[in-house]
Amino acid sequence: MGAGIIGAACARELALAGVSVTLLDRDGAAGATTAHGEGNILLSDKGPGPELRLAQLSRRLWPAMVTDSVPGDRAEWDTKGGIVVAATDEGARALTEFAAGQRAAGVRAEPLDPCALSAAEPHLTRDVTAAVHYPEDAQVQPAGAASVLMHAALRAGATLRTGCEVLGAVTWKERVTAIRTTEGVLEADLFVNAAGPWAGELSRRLGAPVDVRPRRGEILVTTPLPPTVFHKVYDADYVGAVGSDADELQASAVVESTRAGTVLLGSSRRAAGFDGRLRPEVLSVIAGRALRLFPCLSGVPVMRAYGGFRPYVTDHLPIIGADPRLDGLWHATGHEGAGIGLAPGTARLLTDLVTGRAPEVDAGPFRVDRPAVIPRGAE
């Protein structure tokens, strides 16, 4: 239920495992959150822990997915690597420590001296106190990647139904046997909630609510430029913003160029419900942060801004697994700002759990039955 990148990845993996799969969406495929964010596939922003393990699994799986024989290079897979920089002494200490922890967890994190940094990113500000190179960081064009995964799912026998909204569940003895949709009743043995930021709403309709909330993010797009930014470059504060619980606006600079020559400047994080109204001061903050990294972009026109709603859980971990309250209902959602990167690992883990294979990463931390997911009183 939901044909974003998570639904597409799960459909592919399940279909390849021999499951008969229907992928459905109330709108078109890959048109919601998946088409309103960036396509960073990052290890660099994750400290040791379950999310990093899922990210490492995903990173291992990605290359095979994007080379799946699909005409054209829609996914725009690019292993350009990331560079994280700190601008203060305190920031440098934190970054160095963070990177050391990541190395211990198997991440390639290579300190860059000023010389190597300016060779790697000649247009970057010189006001940098520390820099770390993460060669494993990669990038895709997210909607393209989702459509590649979806095509692989269709080739493996899955069917796609668009314009089909899930309205509720048909249950029998605490088991969901079918869902009611705008296109009629659909029966199945197993239903996967992959509705992104609407996963909370969908789960309520099905009678087993999980607490997934929207967290607004905006991105600026410049006009196409000659090559100026060569890696994904971001300031070390990004790591703090990702893990933060604050509702008010946060912005950290993530600067990267796309294959079309445009530079993407992200991104903001704030709790605004599903309010997608433009807030110029948010764009202003994003621009300011990006210019601190690349002052030379000051004269470059921004031609577009867009944004979406990251599906987030208050403990910042995705939800992957069976719902203990309603047999037949599973969840694969809540990936916040990392759903593109984590899609392959999520699909693999879900399929392992569904088919009874031994999972490659511990599924415990992502279980549905945890306090951040099942609100008190909703059990």
Place this chain on the structure above:
Amino acid sequence: MTRHVVIVGAGPAGLAAATAAVRAGAQVTLLDAADQAGGQYHRMPLDTYETKRPRILERCDWWPGGAVWALERHDERRPPRVHVISGPDGGTRRRHVLEPDALVLAPGAHDRTLPFPGWELPGVFTAGAAQALAKGEGVAVGDRVLVAGSGPFLLPVAASLLAVGSHVTAVLEANPAATVLRGWTQSPWRLAAQAGKAAELAAYAALLARRRVPYRTGRAVIEARGDGRVEEAVTARLRADWSVVAGSERTTAVDALCVTHGFSPQLELPVAAGCALRDGFVLVDEDQATSSTGVYAAGEVTGIAGAPAARAEGVVAGWVAGGGSPARLRTVRRRRDEGRTFAVRLAAAHPIGRRWSGWLRPDTLVCRCEETDYGTLCRTADVSARAVRLATRAGLGPCQARICGPTLAELLDTNPHDRPIISPIRLGELANPPEEKESTP
């Protein structure tokens, strides 16, 4: 306290709105991204402009070169905040935020060209561009020019080309005569009201006849050919749905082509303000009020009917936005309503046929900035429209779908006008906080 009215767009509609709002007692700020007032219609050489400068500009706060780059809906009970960037492009531009009591949107329309094989060749112009060059700079786009597309606008364009010395080989209207006639003769009892417009068109038609320029209906340019620039046009007969009649193709030697298939309204501002649309235009009531609180719309964003109709709408919008009593508007409202009738006729007489995409080939560019071709678009069209646009980048280039947007909207069934950054702003300008407002920037 006097009401503060901000008017965006200083074309016929915006100028009329400013005059009416001042008359109603409001304090008016009039903005236009262009350096001159007048909009599309009054494009003229600078020296003429100096002498004919509209008087209203002395009586309001006039910001030439003031582009609205964003509208911020901070409070649904009030009109949005207006974010302006002003000053010469290339020089230092300044950022201001206006918080009006009422907002009038009059950003007009731009002419729309459907793609056809070879339309990216140098020498192929939109009729509007050719007209602007002819009227504004006295420059002819070519010696042998074919004018084609749809709508009465083709006539004044041909006239302007003749005036600057071009030989116009023909004017081609894509719709068959039957469609055009049926549209214009609907409810004939209302025709009298538009006698002025009819006379204007008749005068153009007479001019073309005198200069022996043939006017043909049911014929269109379906391809431009040439080595490095347009050398010949392939024309063909069309059915009512704009499907091409096989075997009717003919080639004509030209050195320039002017092609326009009507106008599409500039809906970015109204969409950013949250205004409801209907049939592709801004929905307005009797007082030109939109569905958004305190936001009025006037001119070609509400319907295409020429400058006099735009002016009448501007008067109503400006007067009401400025706090004037709607009861005093009987006459001008009638003129406005006649304009609306005219718009309906125009749309009925010069529709865009459903089957136009039949003349596209897989390698025809649909989006010129990003060089996306029709074949790629079709191959990708199994995912949502937004995903298609991201995958093909159609509509995501520097023009931001201003040119190909309506085309993409038809081919992909999307809303091309949802563009929160309405006009480009530099990163440095965006990063700085806005300046405090003063009366003259």
